[in-house]
Amino acid sequence: MKILMLTWEYPPRIVGGVARVVHDLSHRLIKDGHDVTVITYNEGNSPEYEDDRGVNVYRVNNYMINANNLIDWVMQMNFNMIAKANQLIAENGNFDVIHAHDWLVAYASKTLKNSYNIPIVATIHATEAGRNGGIHDELQRYLNDTEWLLTYEAAEVIVNSNYMKSELQRLFGLPYEKINVVPNGINTNNFNGIERDYNFRRKYAMDNEKIILYVGRLVYEKGVQHLIAAMPKILNGYHDAKLVIAGKGGMIDELRGQAEFLGLKDKVYFAGYLGGDDLKKMYKAADISVFPSTYEPFGIVALEAMLAENPVVVSDVGGLDEIVDHRVNGMKSYAGNSNSIADSVLELLFDKQLASECVKKAKNKVRNNYNWNKIAQDTHFTYQKAICQSMAEKQKREIEQERVRKTRKTRNGEGELSNLLPFRKRESYA
Numbered sequence: 001m002k003i004l005m006l007t008w009e010y011p012p013r014i015v016g017g018v019a020r021v022v023h024d025l026s027h028r029l030i031k032d033g034h035d036v037t038v039i040t041y042n043e044g045n046s047p048e049y050e051d052d053r054g055v056n057v058y059r060v061n062n063y064m065i066n067a068n069n070l071i072d073w074v075m076q077m078n079f080n081m082i083a084k085a086n087q088l089i090a091e092n093g094n095f096d097v098i099h100a101h102d103w104l105v106a107y108a109s110k111t112l113k114n115s116y117n118i119p120i121v122a123t124i125h126a127t128e129a130g131r132n133g134g135i136h137d138e139l140q141r142y143l144n145d146t147e148w149l150l151t152y153e154a155a156e157v158i159v160n161s162n163y164m165k166s167e168l169q170r171l172f173g174l175p176y177e178k179i180n181v182v183p184n185g186i187n188t189n190n191f192n193g194i195e196r197d198y199n200f201r202r203k204y205a206m207d208n209e210k211i212i213l214y215v216g217r218l219v220y221e222k223g224v225q226h227l228i229a230a231m232p233k234i235l236n237g238y239h240d241a242k243l244v245i246a247g248k249g250g251m252i253d254e255l256r257g258q259a260e261f262l263g264l265k266d267k268v269y270f271a272g273y274l275g276g277d278d279l280k281k282m283y284k285a286a287d288i289s290v291f292p293s294t295y296e297p298f299g300i301v302a303l304e305a306m307l308a309e310n311p312v313v314v315s316d317v318g319g320l321d322e323i324v325d326h327r328v329n330g331m332k333s334y335a336g337n338s339n340s341i342a343d344s345v346l347e348l349l350f351d352k353q354l355a356s357e358c359v360k361k362a363k364n365k366v367r368n369n370y371n372w373n374k375i376a377q378d379t380h381f382t383y384q385k386a387i388c389q390s391m392a393e394k395q396k397r398e399i400e401q402e403r404v405r406k407t408r409k410t411r412n413g414e415g416e417l418s419n420l421l422p423f424r425k426r427e428s429y430a
Helices: 018-031 070-092 103-116 128-132 138-153 162-172 224-237 252-261 276-285 300-307 318-323 338-350 352-369 372-411 417-429
Strands: 002-006 035-041 049-052 055-060 097-101 120-123 156-159 179-181 210-215 241-246 268-272 288-291 312-315 331-333
Touching: 002 018, 002 103, 018 035, 018 049, 018 055, 018 097, 018 372, 035 070, 055 070, 070 103, 070 138, 097 103, 097 372, 103 120, 103 138, 120 138, 120 372, 128 138, 128 162, 138 162, 156 162, 156 372, 162 179, 162 318, 179 372, 210 224, 210 276, 210 300, 224 241, 224 252, 224 338, 241 276, 252 268, 276 300, 288 300, 288 338, 300 312, 300 318, 300 352, 312 318, 312 338, 331 338, 338 352
Parallel strands: 002 035, 002 097, 035 055, 097 120, 120 156, 156 179, 210 241, 210 288, 241 268, 288 312, 312 331
Antiparallel strands: 049 055
16 A cells, blocks of 8 residues: 555654654554655754655655744644645655544645545544543634544544543544544564663662653643652652653643652652653663553553563553553552552552562563554554545445436436436435
8 A cells, every 4th residue: 555644743753652653653564565655744953855764754844934823833734744745646646545643634634635535544642622621712622623623534533542432432423433443552672682771770860769750741631740749658658769750841840849849859850851772771770660641542651661571550541541450460540649659659669579470461461462563454454444435435426426417418308208207206206
């Protein structure tokens, strides 16, 4: 297949989890013999075109126009994505399917679908209503409506958890059979050859301190504030512990203030954004990873920690709730409950046998259920469904157009009366 991926983030531009998903899926599809083209937004000094180990990556700019707001910026990006896709189609022929990632590429996807009759498969990684606990203002309503538009225009929709499937049915009234659950995956070789680096670890904690690690964006729905609030109880039960927060986001100043207010200045370390080998080393340096989200469609960071042989504590929401079985391959806590987080962390710190068993079973589950081979096959099957559906709809339209053409021809006296009689008979029955 010739596959066109539209996404607003792709490495080295990483805003959230979408970039890694598109990157890993694209490379797996290439290995399966498909032709994958990615059109994404350009940031920094990245090349406008890159052959990323077989994946053709085109990055578009917003030129010298400074957008007034987020919506204007997204519109400009979509216009430029359309222009680039038009150029590629003119030079290399049509694509078989458009894989659109989230609402930010909805307009480009819709335009290209209507212009070239290319079916859309849309992956909804998260929803505006879910992130904000509902729709509270006009901007959120606009984004919510744009999400609906993308799912409406798509022949098939992909979500990464059963939780998200229920959410889309509730929010947008989508047919059950239109939504395909395909989990995100992880490269199971990510941590091959990566061992604990004690010199690296000493940048963040002393040798006697157990590192409790959080990785992710510093935004409200990720629940970092509840993890910081759990630290006094954790430290009361296990003094030699330290929280390392790896990530960036709009809540950074608020979280720093919270840690200082609780007297945790020396026990909470803000490491900033970590990527590449530094992130892998950080996972290996940690003793427990905690992901306390209050809203989480999937939770790929939990897979990374599990593969890195970290015992994990997650909140009982969304995709995290489906990945972790309590006291089997990790621990769960009640979402938004700092006492519950502290209890689960302390149990892992004191019960070495439980932690060891969780690590072993977690790693096996990741290798068996979240490898890209299976996920790419499931995604390809969804592409096939979308293409078959698009072809059937096209054939149906052509048949209807031919029927109307013949009817008009007969009514104009160009056909025999017998051709019109069945039509009149059906009309009289109606």
